Amino acid sequence: MPIFLDPLFSFVSLGHFMVDVFNASRPVLLTYLGLSESQIALFSTIYIWTSALTQPFFGWLSDRVGPRWLAAGGVLWMTTFYSLALTLPGNLGLGCLIIAALGSSAYHPVGAVQAALRGRDLMKGRETTSTSLFFTAGQMGHFVGPILTGLILAYLSKPGLYILPFISIPIGLALIFQLRHNHPHPKPAHAEKTAVRAKAGLGFILVLAIVASMQSWTQANIINLIPKYLKDLGQNATVYGSMAGLFMGGSALGNMLGGHFADRYQKRFVASLALLFASVPIFLISRIGWSGWLFVLVPLAGAFTGAVHSIMVVLAQRIIPGGMALASGLILGFIFSSGALGLLYTGHLAEIYGFPLVLTLSTGMVLFASPLALLLKEK
16 A cells, blocks of 8 residues: 555554564463463463553653654563563563563554554545554564464574564664654644543443453453463464464454445444454354364454454544544553453463353353444444
8 A cells, every 4th residue: 555655654563563573472472481371361461451551651641742752662662671581581581571561552552643643644534544554564463473483482492582672673763763753743723622521422432442342352362362272282382373373464454454444434333243243253263172274263253353443443532632642542551451351350261161161252242242333423
């Protein structure tokens, strides 16, 4: 697409890709280190909360000081502490991995706003499409990250993962240059009044929160627990890393298609249909165990659940038009933290009753969210 010829959009998207490569390597690395389902869920919850709950602060800060150092600094921060996580042993390394999550927190709200603004300027107002392309870049990082991590761990063991920080350093430096003008995010007229005033009723916000949390919880269940499930079924790091990557690869494709259709049809209908269709592959995965069909069903589940993501973000940005980064940070923080909170519960369920039960529960969640999405009617 022509927007990828824009250097600013391209490097912001590339930064998102690298940040989520780091994020996506976590479940495979924790599985490789021998953690149980409950331990993976607990650590992942702490990691995601560290990132998610601080995103509104970084979004608020970006609305005031500009995006340059939060975007570039987010990439370089993750680079530094991910490297320390690979270097230091035991709990010290895990602690550095959690600290690295703050880089992801700083990057996401800033990047989401830059993507939306470039869509307004370069794509004749098609901000949902440009935002979906930005999130597609991140989800491609989630696609590549587990596959690459699995391959590296299988052939080079943990020290081989230093390849990832080596790649990310030039991206962080390029962002410093691309955002050198550090333009603050635009505010509408009377911004003092609109920046803190929600442009939607409480009912709309509540429904948006429920739909976003159901989508996030479902994705968190699959991406964090399917590597351990497949390892227990006798598969090696290459296989369970690839399967986690396929889920997020499907999610990347679905996110791009969801944004495309949401700019042409009503967003609530696109979100509702995507969640409805997601129930089919998720339920089938819960029934078949290890099978070659997983290479089809897992990316399909990712595609239908991922199609909803950028729609939720754009709807949230429109609620607080005078503080787009704050709105982005709030919705992204809520999406990630609600999924992590649910994962803390379903990780315990998976350890006691098995991962297929968690998938059955996830089927019910997307079926519950599908009709609710129809209530997200824009004015």
